Each structure stands twice: as C-alpha cells, then as structure tokens.
Amino acid sequence: MNKIDLHIHSKASDGIKNHREIYDLFKEKGYSAISIADHNEISESLKLGEWANNKNEDNGLISLPGIEVLFPDKWHLSEILVYFRNPQNLEEFYKKNIEKKKSKLISYINSRLQEIVNTAKEHKGIICLPHPYSVKGILRKHKKEEIIHEINGIEIVNGCIRKTENKEASELYSNMTENERKKYFFLGSSDYHALDSFNYAHTEIFSEKPLSYDSLLDNLERKDTSIQFIPKGGSMPLKKLFLHHLTASINKFG
Secondary structure, X not given: OEEEEEEEOOOOOOOOOOHHHHHHHHHHOOOOEEEEOOEOOOHHHHHHHHHHHHHOOOOOOEEOOEEEEEEEEOOEEEEEEEEOOOHHHHHHHHHHHOHHHEOOOOXXXXXXXXXXXXXXXXXXXXXXXXXXXXXXOHHHOOOHHHXXXXXXXXXXXXXXXXXXHHHHHHHXXXXXXXXXXXXXXXXXXXXXXXXXXXXXXXXXXXXXXXOOHHHHHHHHOOOOOOOEEEEEEOOOOHHHHHHHHHHHHHHHHO
C-alpha cells in the first residue's frame, strides 16, 4: 500500500511552506507521491520536481507537476486541477493559458472552463475536478453531463471543505455504475495550506507492481487501470477549518 496526496499548496500561492519543507513533511509522514498544485502558480511545483530528482533517494517521493487553475465561472470563482507528464508541458500550459491572463488584484485568470480544458488537453494535461460541490467546485455551477466526458478524475474527499460538500462528492461516486467508475480515478486530498491540514485526507493506492512516476501517470491518464485508488479521510473540524482558511487568506493577501 502506498499513500499519495496530489493536492498541496505552497507559499507560492496561499500555503506556508516551500517545496523543500513540503517534501520533508510528506516524506516524514510516509507518503509515496505528492503534487504541489498552487493557484495559478507553478514555481514551487517545478522546484519540487527538481528537488525530488536531485535528492536521488531510495524510496524518495514521486513528485508530479501540477497546478490548480482558479477562474471566473458563472459569476463565481471555480477551480480545476491539472497534472502533467513532464514539467515542460506544465510550463507551456502556464505561459499560454495562465501567465498573461492573471488578474492583478486576485490570482484568478480571465479564461473560461472550456478554454482551460482545451488548452490543458493540447499540453497533454490530466484533468481532475477538485472538491466538486464546494463553493469553488465545478459541479456547483455545471451539470455533470457538461464536463464529465472532459475529465480524467474526481477528488471525492477533501480535508479542507465542509462535511456536507464531501458527502455530495461521495454520493456522486456511489451513484456511478462500475463501468462509469473505471473511466476515472478518484482522489482523497488534504488540500494542504497550513496548520495540520495534511492529517485529514489522502489517497491509498494498491498495485501489484512497485509504484513509479510513469505507472502513476499512466493510471491517472487511464491508459492503465492496474492501480486501485482509495480515497481516505474526511473534513477537518469546523474550528480548525476556519483557522485554516484564515491562515491561507493571510498568506495570500498579507
């Protein structure tokens, strides 16, 4: 059994730690793979990949290039996670669809959902819906049928949203047929920014073969389905949730 977390934020957006601190924290906690997916930022995700490769450790952490795109959507803000097979694709996606479209006041970009999806696919992006029924969740504004055929995976457990929002995501999974479930990967993620939020949700994965960078990506792309993804955990307590979001807001604007 391996433990992974593919939804982590660094100080490049609204987290409190840099890539080295995140690597050490999650390595200490027994994780096998992680991804820094900052809001419309990629610097720490790229640095994490370089750092992980240069460490060249036995049983070192696998680091996937990633980003969480924040954008205006039907008079609200929405988010979508995109992972990439290599850092070059992430950089190209960022330069084409993020860098020149970022708002100067808030870190969202002036793009629409379909444009982001199309550009991500052009750069071989792996698309995942984070916290789909939260305030910034895609399925809070769109019908499932509008987006489900465009994506590779769904985050159905997130440690930093309310229990009711996680329950809706869990029901989405429960209502799928077995054949429908095979089309997607399902994640549990801490959505780590600060405090001890890394403790509340993660994904356990089971595979007969040793986990590798390529095997994990093949399964996220659904080219291979030999890895079993099992979301674990749930929402942090309300008081901690409030403090977590307050800390993230201070990091973002302060």
